[in-house]
Amino acid sequence: MMFQILGPLVATTPGGTALAIKSGKPTTVLTALLLNRGKWVGVDRLMDLTWEGRPPTSARGNLKSYICGLRAALSPASEHETIESKPGAYRIVVDHGGVDVDIVERAAGQARVALRSGAPDRACDLLTYALGRWRGTPYEGLRHPAVLSEVTRLERLHTCLREDLAETWCVLGRHLDALALLQELLDEDPLREQVWARLVLVLNEIGQRGEALAAYRRARAIIVRELGVEPGAVLAGAQRAVLSGEPALSNVLQVG
Template sequence: MDIDILGTLAVREKGVSITPTAPKPRQVLALLTLGADQVVHVDTLSEELWGAAPPRSARPTLQTYILQLRELITVALGSGEGEETRSAKDVLLTVPGGYLLKSGQGSSDVREFERLAGMGYRAMDAEEYPEAARLLREALALWNGPALADVQAGVHLQTQVKRLEESRLCALDQRIEADLKLGRHRELLAELTVLVSRYPTHESLCGQYMLALYRSGRRGEALDAYQRLRATLVRTLGLEPSTALGKLQRSILMAGPEGVPPAAGSGRLTAIG
């Protein structure tokens, strides 16, 4: 089974789509694929579809959605050459307490993203910045939009989507960090301008934007970026910027037009020199 989640939902068995068009069955399939090869309990599926107060007909309605998915799987299993020994119930199993979707040996964009990102993080730790940038760029290229962009999300899918988005932001942060280490500050400016607008309270992205601006000879704009972030944090969250970001701001402030202090910032923020 091939599963794509990082964008629109697309699930294929033997190359044939088993993704339903109706919203509720799509929700069920999305939750089953995120928990592929593990039991997804009936109560979890019910809460995803109807919240904390499911209708009295929830169980039989859920069983209908499972039947619809199995019908799609049956069509896909019968599409290949040769005799198919599996049935839909061998792919989407009924187990005590819930259901289990077997992914088999197929592909998963989430698994591939996590594999590439993990290799990229290890390359960063080893200070192999060209390799890290390449691997993280490949990982991020697997995203074709927000995760499960075309699926109506209940409480459980919302949590999973937030988790995946945080994973994407972590990979993006580290890819930009690798590019900064490689001196690609001017190339990053357009991308970072969009990102700090989209994530106005994200301190790491703001710090990277400040560095890219400063290294491109735009010291005043780097300081303005800090002040905008600070104003947003104070207004929306009642918080001041982190110590590391404040130290970066002071380093840029104290640096003359030509001078660069030996180090500025700590933690994940790169020195301005």
């Protein structure tokens, strides 16, 4: 079966039929298990995640009921018990690739290899596919502070995928698409020097040297105002490339 956690939780059969997972706490329990997929999660820990550190006195009994309901809901898509139990703990067993995060991470790695290997069309397809899996905030509904680091990691992955797609579009000559995506990234976080550097170099590459230098000045003003430091080596290198008439984006920015 497939579990989609890059947004509201969805579980589907191999044929793509959505399974009826009850909303509310049952969905939260399943999300918590998927966060720790393949690992045993103690009952106390699971209650803490599900009730955000404030489990009621009925939590232990409620948890058993939710697990029972989840097993019944998942059973049409599994020939074996997906949620296992032992005294004091539960775990969910998911085949590799059975969670959308696994698929996205694999596609991201393949895309970067394709781009380095001179196959930008293949990289573009992989990145577009990976980004299409995103439907919202990862692990939506699981608001425990312990989840924050994993959500932050996945949001960073989402940003990296878009940066790579912008780079791929540049290689393919789709500069206007790249510019729009880079601006979107900067609207979200104007302190991303790597993105500013890409923007400067793309503008230069399409013959908009004045706009490129203006973009650098905007970036520098924001960085100095917000951080109190001068731009780093990558952004400074982008400016030097523009001033020296450097035409090639790849000479300054490499796919990392």
